[in-house]
Amino acid sequence: MTRILFAGGRVFDGTGSDPFDADVVVEDGRIAAIGTGLDADEVVDCAGTTLLPGLFDCHVHVTVSDISLIKLFQKPFSYQFYEAARNLRSTLELGITTVRDAGGADLGIKKAQADGLISGPRLEISIGIISQTGGHGDDWMPSGHCVPLTLPHPGRPSTVVDGPDEMRKAARELLRAGADVLKVCTTGGVLSPGDDPRHTQFTPAELDVLVAEAAMQGKAVMAHAQGTEGIKNAVRAGIRSIEHGIYLDDEAIELMLAHGTWLVPTLIAPIAVIRAARAGAALTDEMIRKAEDVAEVHASSIRRAVEAGVKIAMGTDSGVGPHGTNLEELPLMQAAGMSPGEVLAASTSSAAELLGFGESLGRLEPGFRADLVVVSGDAYDLAALPGRIREVWQDGVRVVAPGSQK
Template identity: 75%
Template sequence: MTRTVFTGGTVFDGTGSEPAPADVVIEDGVIVDVGAGLDGDLSVDCTGATLLPGLFDCHVHVVGSGLGLLPQVQKPFSYQFYEAARNLWTTLKLGITTVRDAAGADLGIKQAVADGLISGPRLQIAIGLISPTGGHGDGWLPSGHCVPASLPHPGRPDAMADGPDEMRRVARTLLRAGADVLKVCTTGGVLSPRSDPRHSQFTVEELDVLVTEAQMQGRAVMAHAQGTEGIKNAVRAGIRSIEHGIYLDDEAIELMLARGTWLVPTLVAPVNVIRAAEAGASLPDAVVRKAKEVAEVHADSVRRAVAAGVRIAMGTDSGVGPHGTNLEELGLMRSCGMSPADVLVATTSSAARLLGFDGELGRLAPGHRADVVVVAGDPYDFGGLAGNVREVWQDGVRAV
């Protein structure tokens, strides 16, 4: 087997320790050694660069390519899959080698990446967004027509549910379709014009059924949860991660700490909604108004969660905003009180732990899969990080 050694660089190993000079050796897709003076059959000169573990984005929508209703309904059905291939490649070039798709991508997209038909980060997929009638995932419009964000098809079954029995059926249907994680709306949202992000959706009984179904199949649940009570309902039901977490109060934070619940903040999401509106995207006035209302309270909630020690993993909601701008989230996390090292931990080893890849990805350590990102200059220069990515290796193969 060929041994490839990355020499002359500085290593951020994913644990939060300060970057330090070291070589990294990979063989057969696995990291076999990290240390000084190592050798190999092939050498990659990393002088002046820092090596990072492959980065994670725990909340993306790879079939989404921005906001607005008309582009979605005017494109041919299959066009979304070609857009997904482009979006995945754009994300991989940032050094993001693993993503969790939070509704939209089906099993075919995941398998196409795994089989090497298209280049992109490895995928965990939720397939559909479980929502009640009138909820955040309900595409009903005042005209009476229904246009959900992700149009159902055989690989992406309808995910609307009302009551425990329908929740059970939808959970099983999504799991059958290949879902690695189940995503549920426990509150309204910013992008759904007729729902309020502060209001709760689904009863505790419905959420208990969902979590039970997921756990029986060894799966976790992620919750679109923005309003306070909906966040608490999700945490009490045993949902693994809160996505967004806009209106956190002290009790919600205490519950998350007690239950070990993760927060995936997606701070850049409302920022991207506001930007899209300013750029002329066709968005309902209510959506733009809500985005402006939540931006600062969202940041304040994340600051308090960080200060309290809530477990944080990086996610962006890319697809709502442009793919390729994912790393903007790191600077926003830093502005919420996280140290630069903690931001990178949230984007590497902590994210790996959330997604069940602990001990496999997220660190530069022997025995871990060889996802390596070579970054020129200061790895804590989050504003310049995207432009400083020199090479991206995935499972020991140079991808970028």
Template identity: 75%
Template sequence: MTRTVFTGGTVFDGTGSPPAQADVVIEDGRIVDVGTGLDGDRSVDCAGTALLPGLFDCHVHVTISELGLLQRVQTPFSYQFYEAARNLWTTLKLGITTVRDAAGADLGIKQAVADGLIPGPRLEIAIGLISPTGGHGDGWLPSGHCVPLSLPHPGRPDATADGPDEMRRVARTLLRAGADVLKVCTTGGVLSPRDDPRHSQFTLEELDVLVTEAAMQGRAVMAHAQGAEGIKNAVRAGIRSIEHGIYLDDEAIELMLARGTWLVPTLVAPVNVLRAASAGAGLPDAVVAKAEEVAQVHAESVRRAVAAGVRIAMGTDSGVGPHGTNLEELELMRSCGMSPADVLVASTSSAARLLGKEGDLGRLAPGHRADLVVVSGDAYDFPALAANVREVWQDGVRAV
């Protein structure tokens, strides 16, 4: 097999150690050596650049590109799959080589990427958003029409559940459909006009059933959780990650620390809702008002979680905002008190750990898959990072 050596670059290995001059050698899709003075059959000159592990985004929606109600009802059903192909390619070009789709992508999209039919980050998929009747994932409108963000279809079964027995059925149905992770709403949300982000959804009994069903199949649960009580219910049930975490209180933070629960902040999400509204997306007034209310509260909650030592992994909720702007999240994370190194750790090795892939991805280390991003200039210059991505390698093959 051909040995490729990346020479002359500054390596950020994903552990948080200071970037240092080093060579990286890859062979047969894996990293085989990191050090100085290495050689190979061919060389990639990385002088003046930084080398990063392939980045992660732990919260995306690749089948969603528009939030406006009118746009959704006028777009043909199958158009979403072509949008997904475009959105995946756009994301890969940023150096994001692994994503967790938090509802929308089905097994066919994941397999199309894995088989090389379309280029994109490797996918972990939730398929559907588990919601109670009237909850964050219920697309019912006062007119009586129901317009969810993601319409059910054979590969994406309906995920509405009320009571422990229905929760068990929905969990098993999504697992059968190929879910790598189960996503549940334990609170209301910003984009659902008729609920409140601070209010809880699902009882602890219902959540216990969900976590048990997932665990029996070796899967974890992620929770859309914004209000403090719903966050605490999720943590007490053993849910692995809190998505958003807008109204964290001290007790919630203490519980997360005690249980080792992850936070995926998605700080850019409410910012993007407000941008969409300003651009004429036609969002309900209640949605815009909620986004305005939570933006500052959200950032303060994340600051407190960071200061307390809660485990953080990078995620953006892209789809709520434009795909291709994912790396804006990094500067927002830094503004919440994370050091530049910690931000990159949250986007590489910590994200890999959240997804259970820490032995395979997230670091530039021998034995890991050869996902590398070559960045011109300073890897800590987050506002310029997207524009500075020069090359993206995935499993030892140059993708960008």
């Protein structure tokens, strides 16, 4: 296979160390060498650019494109799958070559990307969001109607459950359907009609069953967890990552440090809800109020977690906000106290470790899969990064070329 030399640029290797001058050689879809005086069959001129590992987004919803309640009623069922293809492409054009879908994408979407039918980041999928009756994933409205962001279908089982036995069955059905990770709501949330982000959902006994079922199949659990006690319940149960983490206190942070629990902040999510409401999205007054209430405390909690040394991985909740704007999360992470190098590491090597790709993706290192992003200028200028993505390579194949971004 052709040896490709990325020549004349700087390299951010994913570890958090500052970029350095070096060339990179790719062969057979892997990084073959990093250094100087290297040779190859084909040369990519990288003068004036920085090479990054392919980026990760650890919390997306690729089948969700609009949170307006009225629009949810108006789309034919299958429309979501065509939107997913578009959303994945928009995400790839940002240099994000791997995502974890936090509810919505089924095995068909994952396989379509893996088989090359659609262009986008590779996927880890959770398929459905496990919720108790009246919980964050229960889309029952006061009218008696349900307005779900994602409808159940044969590849996406229903996931509203109560009690350990129903929890066990839901876990097994999701794993049978191809879930790479199981997602559970241990607290209320912003976009659910009748609960409070601070309130706890599911008992420790129910969570213990879920974690045990996942572990027996070599899988992890991620938790939508915004309220303090629900975060603590998730950590004590052995859940691998806390998604959002809005109301962290000192004990929650100490528990996360003791258990090695990851935090995926999604700082952009409540901001996206507020923006959508201001743009005219049909949301309830309660949803808008909750988004406004949590935005400031969210940023404060993440800042304290960063200061304490909690492990952070990048995630956006895209779908709540527009796909293709994922990199807006990065300056918010920097504002929460992370250095630009730490933000990029959280978006590459740390995210890869969380998702189980730590030995093959997330770093520019010989033997690793050749996911590379060519960025014009200074990659540490995080606010300007979306407009500086020049090329994207996935497993040694150029999937986004100069000028091809929309």
